[in-house]
Amino acid sequence: MEQQAISPNELRVIIAVIGALVLAAIYFLGMPRRPQGKRVGAKPAGGGRREPTLGDEKDDDLPSMRATDDDAPRDAGFDDAFSAHGDVETGDMFAQAPRSAVGQRPDLPVERIVTLFVAARGDAEIRGSDLVVAAEKCGLEFGDMGIFHRMVDGKSDQGPIFSAANMVKPGHFDMSRIDQLSTPGLSFFMALPGPLSALDAWDTMLPTAQRLAELLDAIVLDEERNALGRQRIAHIRDELRAWDRKREGVTFKPGW
Secondary structure (H helix, E strand, C coil): CCCCCCCHHHHHHHHHHHHHHHHHHHHHHCCCCCCCCCCCCCCCCCCCCCCCCCCCCCCCCCCCCCCCCCCCCCCHHHHHHHHHHCCCCCCCCCCCCCCCCCCCCCCCCCCEEEEEEEEECCCCCEEHHHHHHHHHHCCCEECHHHCEEEECCCCHHHCEEEEEEECCCCCCCCHHHHHHCEECEEEEEEEECCCCCHHHHHHHHHHHHHHHHHHCCEEEECCCCCCCCHHHHHHHHHHHHHHHHHHHHHHCCCCC
16 A cells, blocks of 8 residues: 655654654753652542543643743653653654544644643553543544544644654554553644644643543653643743734734
């Protein structure tokens, strides 16, 4: 069967995503390890799971694109798992991934990529069979590039609101061997501009990542794999709100 060629726009998206992940991997894998102490995302005492809802936000469950506070702890177990699987693939990431109409992005320039992680706790890993079930419950669809996407209901032609890839090489998911998959985490990313405003897209991606983490007994980390807090989510929203306003000013100039 003849393979479909990747369009120039899809290549730009892939390159941008790879660049963001590689920079994060290089930066953090090169940093000295902190002494193991309090582990991020430890289960609260005496509590069962609570199914989070879209829009549900707590002080300790909020991610960021910014540099984090000095006292924010890092999950050492996650660092070890990430290193054990190897760095993010840079050359042929997604190159052999299946093509699909679900999740294909319209031919638009990518101006910004926003990223966060869903990571297994400590030394644990996420199993492929569990991931597929949890992804379906979160409204994610498997599709283009062999990864998961969140689409706008009834408007799939507008492209994904955000996508979720395997955090380590080769990046995509092989559904024929999904039962054999074991990964330390997933990378959620949204490419801007998209089918929603930047702020609305973030407010869709964040609670979806939180719900997936809840279902998989995982934790949500910001793009620098640090603890989450209200101050950092405020920075993100301020940036995305400003980005939306700037774009509206360009798109809807008075007198046009």
